[in-house]
Amino acid sequence: MFLTPSKMPGKVLGGICLASVASLACALIAQHGFGIKPCPWCVLQRGIFILIALASGLGWLLQKTRPARQASLALVLLLALAGLAAAWYQHDVAAKMASCDLTLADRILTGLDLENLLPSVFMVTASCSQAAAYRLLGLPYEFWSGLLYLSFTLLSLQALRKR
Structure with missing residues (x-):
């Protein structure tokens, strides 16, 4: 008898890709439709979701x-x-800072010149302390992205173990 390879890793990759794109869409709807202004750490996490979507889609x-x-x-x-590290840092450290200038997220975004490449996605319009005030269903936005990153971590670990 022939053993068929598990379809689980492929399904995980497809699901992660869709969830990443949906997460980016939700962030853009929140920003442009409801006035939720992103800080450098928010925007950095958007970039990470885009990279995850590209990697998982491929x-x-x-x-x-x-x-x-x-x-x-x-x-x-x-x-x-x-992404988990960025979400944790945003919540635990950056949210308590008056300014996010010259933090790692700000330096990455500036170095890659993402604001000029695609301002509707990557433009920073709030400080970290301002962004900390935004909530979705009572939880800060970085909690939601952190939960999604955690689920991606667990799913990819499980799929990597499948033969």
């Missing part, structure tokens, strides 16, 4: 090739861990 397209699928899952895992 892995989903190449899911029949095990090395490509595994590399994609590993990259998603690393990016999700970076």
